[in-house]
Amino acid sequence: KNEVEQSPQNLTAQEGEFITINCSYSVGISALHWLQQHPGGGIVSLFMLSSGKKKHGRLIATINIQEKHSSLHITASHPRDSAVYICAVRSEGTYKYIFGTGTRLKVLA
Amino acid sequence: NAGVTQTPKFRVLKTGQSMTLLCAQDMNHEYMYWYRQDPGMGLRLIHYSVGEGTTAKGEVPDGYNVSRLKKQNFLLGLESAAPSQTSVYFCASSGYPYEQYFGPGTRLTVT
Numbered sequence: 001k002n003e004v005e006q007s008p009q010n011l012t013a014q015e016g017e018f019i020t021i022n023c024s025y026s027v028g029i030s031a032l033h034w035l036q037q038h039p040g041g042g043i044v045s046l047f048m049l050s051s052g053k054k055k056h057g058r059l060i061a062t063i064n065i066q067e068k069h070s071s072l073h074i075t076a077s078h079p080r081d082s083a084v085y086i087c088a089v090r091s092e093g094t095y096k097y098i099f100g101t102g103t104r105l106k107v108l109a
Numbered sequence: 110n111a112g113v114t115q116t117p118k119f120r121v122l123k124t125g126q127s128m129t130l131l132c133a134q135d136m137n138h139e140y141m142y143w144y145r146q147d148p149g150m151g152l153r154l155i156h157y158s159v160g161e162g163t164t165a166k167g168e169v170p171d172g173y174n175v176s177r178l179k180k181q182n183f184l185l186g187l188e189s190a191a192p193s194q195t196s197v198y199f200c201a202s203s204g205y206p207y208e209q210y211f212g213p214g215t216r217l218t219v220t
Binding site: 002031033042043045086088090096097098099100101102 | 140142149150151153159167199201203209210211214
């Protein structure tokens, strides 16, 4: 079993829909990252969080440390949000990160 | 600021050839990482460095060597390339508070 699990693996939505991507992890962490990767593109950090909730534009990330779970929400989704979203955790006491396999999101116009 | 840069962007090698991938960052970050990304798998850590002159093995270090002679540069070497090393390689760096910044990636094919 992977130490970082994401769901769903693939997601297709209509423009304007509210989207939720989930990340569960089984190790102790000091931080969790949400990353975005466009097809053929580089990897961009969206959020780094260790507690609570962060918001940036239409993106919201939450984390529940006790339940070892994080969610990434996209409000009013748009075709340009189509990308792979990756959850990564920084293992407690180390500088190393463990990555989920990603959620491939496609938003249709 | 250029952020994190990687050279080359693409490379095709024959089995047994060697090459070096260069990663450079201009953010004065202490920590640098080399990952590989394969279809259906998450990014996997090859080697990392917590400061100039230091390196450490990650999850999949076999067949790779690294050096960090200067703080801004982290080199990944393949001494004798194998088809199993066909992958996309990403370099990343981080400083406090440890958010990772990624390079654009190098697509390597070993035939």
